[in-house]
Amino acid sequence: MIRTITVRESYDWITENDVTAAQFEELIRYIEEKYPNEQVLDQKYKRIRFINYVGVIQCSDVRYEIIPKLTLSPVDDRKSLLGMLSITKFLPISFDKQLLKGEEKGDLLMAVIFTFVDRLLSQLRKGLYKTYERYEGNLYTLRGKIEFSKHIRKNAFQKTKAYCTFDEHTENNSLNQLFKCALLIVKNYMNTHALTLYVERCLGYLERVDIIQFSQSKLESISFNRQNERFRDTVLFAKLIVERATIYSKGRSASSFSFLFKMNMLFEKYIEVALREAFGNNEVVSQHAEKRLLRNKKSGNWNILLKPDFVVNNKVILDTKWKSATYKGRSRYVQSDIYQMYAYVTAYKDVERCILLYPKQEGEVEYPVWEVTDMEKTIEMCSVRIDAFWETVSELKKMLNS
Template sequence: MNKKTVIVREAYDWITEDDIGADQYEELIKYIEDKYPDNRIIEQRYKSLRFINYVGVIVCSAVRYEIIPKINLSKDDERKALLSMLTVTNFLPISFHEKVKTGEGKNDLLSVFLAAFLERLLSELKKGMYKTYEEHSDNLHVLKGKLELTQHIRKNAFQKTKAYCSYDEYTENNLLNQLFKAALFIVRQHTDKHVLKLHLKKCLGYLEEVDLINFNVTKLNQNFFNRQNQRFRDAALFAKMIIEHASIYSQGKQSSSFSFLFPMNLLFEKYIEVALREVVGTDNVISQHAEKRLLKNRKSGRQNILLKPDFVINDSLIVDTKWKSATYRDRSTYNQADIYQMYAYVTAYQDANRCFLLYPKQERGAEHPLWEVIDTDKTIEMQVVRIDDFRGTVEELREIVVGV
């Protein structure tokens, strides 16, 4: 059955109970509360909600939700921009570069994510199954491995034709392959595109002799990797993401809800970091600099109030990223607390003569302020940069940072 797809822009579009139905609305709320209890994922009003600071996809029993960044483009292009950002930053273990380049990035997010996962896993399985020696114990008609005397006496006191043995078997039925199978079973019922079904069927064919087990937190936190299975790392990390955010409840049915959600403020910051390093050189950018403090306690002699700007460039420029709109109704808008923070940075960093808040370009036409710190040549600025195309981001940052 094809699911209903709801596409919304982060911090902008609202989903109402009337849009999706009371049962689906309740299911979505319950899923978020269960899987993201410590994160502010949504903002709620009466029978309506919108997603805050997170983008990605949530799949529930009857509805698929896509949350994309609002950058005033078409929804297809905003989806493509998100995939490009995920690829540039290596936010996910699998790149979407080819899918963005060929235009597949305009497909629904879930299909793109699952296609990348299934193609990578199938490619590695075709090269050969990962096998390990696994310890087994069984009551056999032939002696194999080591005779477990205590168990043998208990089980075979009146059976002279069997021996209870423990032995090692070279098998594909190991924890890594069990991880893959568990993830594949979660997404199987949500894969409605023919090519994805084929990939999934082939993957499950390779894993036919692998047990399907439940993964708890302890199992997921085990070390899956060694020198023999490194080629499976990316697919395994993706599988872990699927399992970690899966819930088996969906209105009492045995179907899994799961999600791929990403904190947009952190994604934006990482994206800008990659672009800045291309503009001024990797060695000239320090991220999350934490060597300055604002105040000194006279009584204790200790320095207090740690300053931690997002980026310090060549000791002379400070950049802080803000995933929020810099305009409201075509006029510049800002949070005074952000300006106080920038004042603290530019004051504490004596060699810095310039700092700016960097926002995503969402609307056009607004003129943003440029402040001078009184009695100094230091400035505090607001700047915006496009995020729909990485090369475009680099060129705009180059103009902002170095003026060329």
């Protein structure tokens, strides 16, 4: 029986009261192996919490859902996360509304897997991707060409066989082997009859495909052409599963895998999509990198590159911050963020406003607006809803046009 533990990124702790010591150790080992250079966990004595990352981790018998804190309801936060992943294309597949069945049942992983398997099954029904693969073997019938050196070595006293090499048009290629590997990883964790049936149907199409272990180089060797381009999104998704899978053999064999996403990058990309929807592609410049803050008097070179997240209509700079902008009902900020905005507003002569943009996580809060000395410019703190895309677009329009 698989347990699901749902926690909010940066807020909720997992302790050894929630899981066994073995499950606690398995989770830490998995993070250390698959995310060795990332700060995924905030680890204290006998407790951990996830920071900077959201998504899902499937361990041997516990499923961890990490969702952003956007509303007071985990169900709404889960739905919002799926919407953000779909809108930003952080996953190589899009979530159609009718396929969010996992989300409706309160299961993030099942929503993601259902969409992948449904898309894959639809593609397999149109026909498997086949390639010409080189085979060799000691056969009773002549195929291709005889490998004389191997034939003489193996058949010196066997006159009825011929050792041949030949090309065969087959579905047993690396692309289909990748699909089968990914399906077998997720198969044991399906919790609905419909999803289990979809997985079994996909595996039925791949019955004649070999089961192999994928190395990173093997994954990278899979390429696309006119014949297999229609599989691109499902191939990329299957790669995500296989790349983040690991096998533990301490007492039993179990496969663990994950879909984790950096929340600050996801938030920034989501805001970019919303800004382009609100103001058009031509009015929004992301990661603007044409200004430098200081000029070196000795060399004459300009130094200290400035790179705001967004410049809108050459009048407003927005910098996204995935952190809470409130504490106990009052606004809070980090002084270094304000210094950064002051650098922007100084270097960008035409800019009138610099906005630190936070996710809205509580009710209405009065945020400060600072006037820049000797300039008719302002530095502001604002927050925006991200639980519904069109609400985000509407609030950004109102915010920037005010």
